[in-house]
Amino acid sequence: MNKLQLLLFTLIIGISSITSAQEQKKIKIEYAGKLTIDNENYPGAKILTRDDAQQVHIEHGGANMWCDKAIHYSKDNFIEAYGNVKLKQGDTINMTSKYIEYSGITELAFASGDVVMTDPNSTITSDTLYMDRTRQQAFYRSGGTVVKDSSGTITSKIGRYYMDQKKYQFVEDVVLVSEESTINSNYFDFYSDTGYAYLFGPSTITTEESKTYCEKGFYDTENKIGYALKKARIDYDDRIIEGDSLFFDNNKSFASASNNIKITDTINNSIVKGHYAEVFKEKDSLFITKRALAITVQENDSIYIHADKIMVTGKPEHRIINAYYNARIFKTDLSGKADSIHSDEKTGITKLINIPRLSKGDKFSVVRKPILWNLENQMTGDTIHLISNPESEKIDSLLVFENAFVISKDTLSQNGYNQINGKRLVGLFNDKNELNKVDVTKNAQSIFYARNDKQELIGIDKSKSGSISILFTDGDIDEYTRFNQIDGNLFPESKFPEKEKFLKGFDWRDDERPRSVEDLFKDDPPLKLAVIKGLEDYIPQDDFFDQSLNDRINASKRIYKINPKKQKSLLLYPNDFDNLKWIKNNITVIKNTEYAPNGNMEADQIKNTSKKVGFITQSINETNGSFKYSIWLKGQGHVKINLQEMYGDFTVYNKLDVNLTTNWKLYEINATKENDGHKIRCAISNIVEGDTVYSWGATLIKIPKDQVSISQPKKDNNKK
Structure with missing residues (x-):
């Protein structure tokens, strides 16, 4: 074979391959029961119908x-399929x-x-x-439903399915309903193979046990776990959990929270704050740390408890607060410190306790007893109990067990302190x-700076007795009485020994006293908040009808029903x-008040005015x-669409009762009219006061005779 022959052979093979490839891209008719031609109504088209054996088969x-x-339309490589299409x-x-x-x-396929x-x-x-099929995507924009057996049913106004990724993107009025939960969102990405859902914009996840709100979140619909970010909140029956990040x-x-946490007890009117928390609803317990703060809200003066860790346990009618390590308590007229604080809201008892973590013989052990301040008085002891009235929310009494010590500074002397100690204090x-x-x-001892009515120092009274009773006025010692006094002397200040x-x-600890809520945290180490990686921000989906798709449509040189505005009416x-x-x-019409199914703000609102x-x-x-009459409708209420006679007796040839929904739906009816000289009209009727009706894309098409038996009236699934 010479070079010329080889070149011709190669050229023929190339042309043959191109022709073959082009033929492979042509729509093929694999089977048809009947073939007819109707150039008057369908110029250039072949009309294919099924037979009794099987349907028309296209590949x-x-x-x-x-x-x-x-x-x-073989020349245009285009086909329209009617009736039981698969x-x-x-x-x-x-x-x-x-x-x-x-x-x-x-x-590109368009199905309806x-x-x-x-x-x-x-x-x-x-x-x-x-x-x-080129991009392997499916898209609807007039309302749709997606069902995944293990995850539930999803409805939305707009939906897009990326087949290769098994990913859905839902937009506007998105609702997922399953046996266990209901999810509402504006923007919702869902992966059908894993059941993973990503929520964007105001979103809620509602179950029998809880309601979760966020504006960015994730939910595993298979395993029922997730996390919420951005204005995140979980509502249980008796608690509200808020934080930067919630799992x-x-x-x-169960829920855990990180950073800027606030947990509200809606029954007991109490709040817990911190930067890491765990909540066990079934166990009626929560744990919180990182600047943990428990607040019991009262009408006139709230009580604040701070510690390294706080646990709240018990049923709503019997909550118990346990604050561990470096615990502190504050209200405007009382404050205190202890290794731990335990508060029982039902009994009204608050205990200030030290937990021994080092042996008494350990030379590094420093014992700082629980301490309480009220007005100008400092009280310490091995254990302190505050007893409140749960009904009135007022403090009733105080108990100090073992090594009770009361100190108040004598404000008129330079370094004088009134002091009382004993075994027990009430x-x-x-x-x-x-x-x-x-x-x-028991073994009461006292030192008092005795003064006359002019507040002049009379002397320093030091004594021992079986017990001492003291009366206070505005925080100052007004009167004291000793019982079973053993000894006692009143010394002039100049003759009172310094060592006595x-x-x-004696341990004056006024520098430790919290005088505000902020003071509760003054000895805490620097706070380091967790870095929340979170989710990517929402990326709006590209227009399904983007430039590349529009270029393909324009290249096909056909006008499809894909664009309702181009459909001949x-x-x-x-x-x-x-x-x-x-x-x-x-009625009255308000123009361009709603986005139409094509995405443009060109749908009108129709309102009853009488x-x-x-x-x-x-x-x-x-x-x-x-004729076939079709129109896009949405809104609220019940209306009808009619095909009827224009004059005469206004005969109704066909009608459809429409129960309007919040999603766009295309409603269609067909009717045949005999020639009686009267025109035909289409209508939206039965519009009453209070109905909200949005309309768009009204079309009326005359159906060719050979299609009359196939084009059936559209059923309204919402028809009553």
Whole structure:
């Protein structure tokens, strides 16, 4: 073979390969029961119908489609399929509908009428659905439903399915309903193979046990666990949990929180704050740390408890607060410190206790006893009990066990302190939460700076007795009485030995006293908050009809039903219901108040303006034939769409009762009219006061005779 022959052979093989590739891209008719030609109504098309044996079978690029009737435009590589349409792509994607149009050039399918698409993981249902085989995506924009058995049912106004990723993107009015929970969101990404859901914008997850709110979050619908970010909040029956980041396990009714946490007890009117917390709902317990603070809210003066760690346990009617290590308590007229503080809200007993962590013989052990301050008095002991009245929320009494010691500074001397110690102390408070009486029993000792009415120092009184009773006024010692006094002397200040000025165990700790809520934290180490990595921000989905898809559509040189505005209609002004061509009765039209199914702000609102029933209608110059009237509607209320006679007795040829929903739906009716000389009109009727009706895309098409038996009236699933 010479070079010229080789070149010609190669060229022929190349042309043959190109031709073969082009032929492979052509829509193929694998089977048809009957073939007819109707150039008057379908120029350049072949009309294919099924027979009794099987449906029309169509194939293109690995996808197969079956239908009762098809109109095939072979030159344009385009086909319309009618009646019991089934489309199958590979072993995974199956779609059924009443109608599909498909282009072999764009590989774009448009399905309408009870559309159902399934893959191994989920099922989509919608009135209309777009399927782009080139990008392996499906899209609806007039409301749809996705069902995944183990995760539940998802509805939304707009939905998009990325088949390769097994990913859905839902937009607007998104609701997922399962046996265990209901999720509401504005933007919702869902992976059908894992059941993972990503929530963006105001979102809620509601179960029988809880309600979780966030504006960015994740939920594993299979395992019922997730986390919430951005204004995150979980509501239980008796608690509200808020924080920068919340993790929750709905199987265990468990939640943990990080950073800027606030947990509110809605029954007991108390609050716990901190920067890490765990809540066990079933166990009625919570644990919180990192600047932990428990607040018991009272009418006049709240009580604040701070510690390294705080646990709250018990049923709502019997909450117990346990604050461990470096615990402190504060209210405006009382404050204290201890190794731990335990408060029982039912009994009203608050205990200040030291927990021995080092042996007494350990030379590094420093014992600082529990301490309490009230007005100008400092009280210490091995254990301190504060007893409150749970009903009045006022402090009733004070008990100090072992090594009780009361100190108050004599404000007129430079370094003088009134002191009382003994084994046990009992104190009583007045209605102002002021200590007004103290009894110290067993081996009581005292030092008092005695003064006359002019506050002149008389002397320093030091004594021992069996017990001492002291009365206070405005925090100052007003009167004291000794019982079973052993000895005692009143010394002039100049003759009082310096070493005798302090009783054994004296420890003035005024510098430790919390004088505000902020002081509770003054000795805490620097706070280091956890770094919350969280979720990526929401990325709005690209327009399904982007430039590349529009270029493919334009290249196909066909006008499809994919774009409702381009569909030929006998009606004028299909989107402008305010136009005079539309006759209005007892209604008014507000133009361009809602986004239409095509995504543009061009849908009109129709409102009733009187107590009477209203309607809007348009007639055409046709007196006979078969017609299909379709219109997009949404809103609230019950209306009708009609095909009827224009004059005469206004005969109704067909009507559909419509129960409006918040999602756009395309409603259709068909009717056949004999030639009686009267025009036909289409209408939206039965509009009453209080109805909210949005309308768009009204079309009226005359149905060719050969399609009359196939084009059936659209059923309204919401019809009552």
